[in-house]
Amino acid sequence: MQIDAIxxxxxxVLIKKSEMNALCKTLCDFWDSSIGKKxxxxxxxxxxxxxxxxxxxxxxxxFQGRESLNDYAYFLHHFLHGMGIWLFRVGLIVxxxxxxxxxxxxxxQNRAARSEKYAHEATSRASLSSRYMIxxxxxxxxxxxxxxxxxxxxxxxxxxxxxxxxxxSRHDAYGMVIAGFQNPVVVLFYIxxxxxxxxxxxxxxxxxxxxxxxxxxxxRDPFHKLGLVISVVLWLGFLSIPFLALFDLxxxxxxxxxxPMEASVNTELLFRC
Amino acid sequence: xxxxxxxxxxxxxxxxxxxKTHEAEGIPEEASFLEMLDIVNERIIIDGGEPxxxxxxxxxGICGSCSLTINGVPHSKxxxxxxxxxxMRRYRDGDTIWIxxxxxxxxxxxxxxxxxxxxxxxxIASGGYISVRTGAAPDANATPVEFEDATDSFNSAACIGCGxxxxxxxxxxxxxxxxxxxxxxxxxxxxxxxxxxxxxxxxRTMDGEGFGNCTNQYECEAVCPKEISSDVIAKLNRxxxxxxxxxxxx
Numbered sequence: 001m002q003i004d005a006i007x008x009x010x011x012x013v014l015i016k017k018s019e020m021n022a023l024c025k026t027l028c029d030f031w032d033s034s035i036g037k038k039x040x041x042x043x044x045x046x047x048x049x050x051x052x053x054x055x056x057x058x059x060x061x062x063f064q065g066r067e068s069l070n071d072y073a074y075f076l077h078h079f080l081h082g083m084g085i086w087l088f089r090v091g092l093i094v095x096x097x098x099x100x101x102x103x104x105x106x107x108x109q110n111r112a113a114r115s116e117k118y119a120h121e122a123t124s125r126a127s128l129s130s131r132y133m134i135x136x137x138x139x140x141x142x143x144x145x146x147x148x149x150x151x152x153x154x155x156x157x158x159x160x161x162x163x164x165x166x167x168x169s170r171h172d173a174y175g176m177v178i179a180g181f182q183n184p185v186v187v188l189f190y191i192x193x194x195x196x197x198x199x200x201x202x203x204x205x206x207x208x209x210x211x212x213x214x215x216x217x218x219x220r221d222p223f224h225k226l227g228l229v230i231s232v233v234l235w236l237g238f239l240s241i242p243f244l245a246l247f248d249l250x251x252x253x254x255x256x257x258x259x260p261m262e263a264s265v266n267t268e269l270l271f272r273c
Numbered sequence: 274x275x276x277x278x279x280x281x282x283x284x285x286x287x288x289x290x291x292x293k294t295h296e297a298e299g300i301p302e303e304a305s306f307l308e309m310l311d312i313v314n315e316r317i318i319i320d321g322g323e324p325x326x327x328x329x330x331x332x333x334g335i336c337g338s339c340s341l342t343i344n345g346v347p348h349s350k351x352x353x354x355x356x357x358x359x360x361m362r363r364y365r366d367g368d369t370i371w372i373x374x375x376x377x378x379x380x381x382x383x384x385x386x387x388x389x390x391x392x393x394x395x396x397i398a399s400g401g402y403i404s405v406r407t408g409a410a411p412d413a414n415a416t417p418v419e420f421e422d423a424t425d426s427f428n429s430a431a432c433i434g435c436g437x438x439x440x441x442x443x444x445x446x447x448x449x450x451x452x453x454x455x456x457x458x459x460x461x462x463x464x465x466x467x468x469x470x471x472x473x474x475x476x477r478t479m480d481g482e483g484f485g486n487c488t489n490q491y492e493c494e495a496v497c498p499k500e501i502s503s504d505v506i507a508k509l510n511r512x513x514x515x516x517x518x519x520x521x522x523x
Contacts, residue, residue: 117376
C-alpha cells in the first residue's frame with residue numbers, strides 16, 4: 001500500500017512537472033517571439049501610461065493648496081496600513097523593468113535585421129518620435145532615477161526634513177515641491193525630460209492599440225489622435241507645476257521661512273468666517 | 274535625358290559591395306525604369322564590362338519579381354506601383370538616382386541588385402496553405418462568406434510577395450507580408466480550422482529567418498505596390514495572442 005502511495009505521489013509530481021514544463025515552454029516561446037515580446041511591451045505600456053495619468057491627476061492637487069496635496073501624500077503612504085503604496089511600487093517596477101528589457105532586446109534584434117544600411121536613406125511616413133523611441137526611453141530612465149532621488153528618496157536633507165505647518169507630525173509634500181523647483185537648472189531638466197517622455201508617448205500610446213490588435217481602418221485615426229491628446233495633456237499637466245513654482249505663481253512664498261502654524265490656522269478661520 | 278546613376282555593385286554573396294557611378298545618357302522619357310537599366314547594361318556589355326544584375330519578370334506589376342530601392346524608397350516614391358511600372362518621365366534631365374538592393378539580413382544579396390527572397394517562400398510553406406480533400410471544385414456559393422471578410426481577405430490576397438515592406442521597414446520586419454498572407458486565409462471558413470496553427474507557425478518561421486520587429490511606423494504600408502493596409506498587422510497581433518493563449522491552455 002505504502003509503495004503504491006509513493007508511486008502515486010511520484011506520478012502526481014511527474015505530471016505536475018510536465019505540465020509546468022509545458023507552461024514554461026509556452027511562456028519562453030511567447031517571450032522569444034517578436035509579437036509576444038511586443039505584447040509585453042504594450043501591456044506594460046498600458047500600466048505605465050495609467051500610472052502617469054494618475055500621477056499627474058494627483059500632482060495637480062497642488063493647485064488646491066497645501067492641505068489637499070499633503071492629505072493626498074499622507075493617504076498614499078498610509079492606505080492599507082502603508083502596504084498599498086508598496087503594492088503599487090512593486091507592480092510599477094516589474095512593468096518598468098519588463099518594458100525596458102523587452103524594448104532593448106527588440107531594438108537589438110531590429111538593428112541586426114538591417115545590418116547594412118542604405119547609402120541613400122529615405123523616410124516616407126515614420127514620425128520623428130517613432131524613430132527615436134529608444135533614445136527618448138533611455139532619457140526617461142535617467143529622469144526617473146533623478147526624480148526618485150529628488151522627491152521620493154529625498155537625498156536633499158532640506159527637502160526631507162520639511163514638516164507640514166498645520167500638522168508637524170507629517171511631511172510637507174507641498175512645501176517640498178515648491179522648494180524643489182526653485183532651481184532653474186532642475187526645472188530645465190524636468191522640461192527636457194518630460195518633453196522626451198511625451199514624445200515617447202505620442203508614438204507609444206497609438207502603438208499600444210496596434211500591438212494589442214485593436215486597430216482597424218475605422219479606429220486607427222481616432223486612436224492615433226487619442227495618443228497625441230493624452231501626450232499633450234500630460235505634458236501640460238506635469239510641466240505646469242515646476243514652471244509655475246519657479247516663477248512663484250504657486251505657493252505662498254514661505255519656502256525659505258515656513259509659515260507659523262498659528263498664522264495658517266488663523267487664515268483658515270478667516271476663510272470660514 | 275541624361276542621368277547619373279549611383280548603383281550598388283557587389284560581385285557575389287560573400288563579397289563586399291560598393292556604390293558605383295554610371296552615366297545614363299540619352300535615355301528616352303517614355304522608357305520604363307527597367308528599360309533604362311537595359312539600355313545602360315547594353316552599353317556596359319559593348320564596353321566589355323559586367324552588366325548591372327537586377328530581378329524582373331512580368332514587367333506589368335503583378336509577379337513581384339522586380340525589386341530595387343530607388344532614392345531610398347522601394348519601388349520608388351510613386352505609390353501603388355512596382356519598379357517595372359516606374360517611368361523615366363518621372364525624372365528630370367540631370368537627376369542623380371540612387372539604386373540599391375532591398376536591404377535586410379533575411380534577404381542576402383546574391384549579386385548587385387539581386388537578393389534572395391526565399392525566406393518568404395519558407396514562411397508560406399510553414400502555414401500559407403489550407404488542407405482540403407481533393408475532388409471536383411465546390412459550387413461557387415456553397416460556403417457562405419461575410420462580405421466584409423471576403424473583401425478583407427481578397428485585399429490581403431493581393432500581396433505579390435515582392436518584399437518592399439521588408440526593404441522599407443526601418444527594422445526590416447516582414448509583418449505586413451506575414452499579416453497579409455495569414456489574414457488572407459484566416460478570414461475565410463476554408464482557412465479557419467488551421468488558423469491558430471498557421472498563425473503560430475508563420476510568425477515563428479518569420480522570427481527564425483532573422484526579420485526585425487514591427488515598430489508601428491507604417492513605412493511598409495507607404496511603399497506596398499498593392500497598398501495593403503497595416504490593419505493586417507493589428508489582426509495578426511490579435512490572432513497570435515489568441516493562438517498563444519489557446520496553445521498554453523492545451
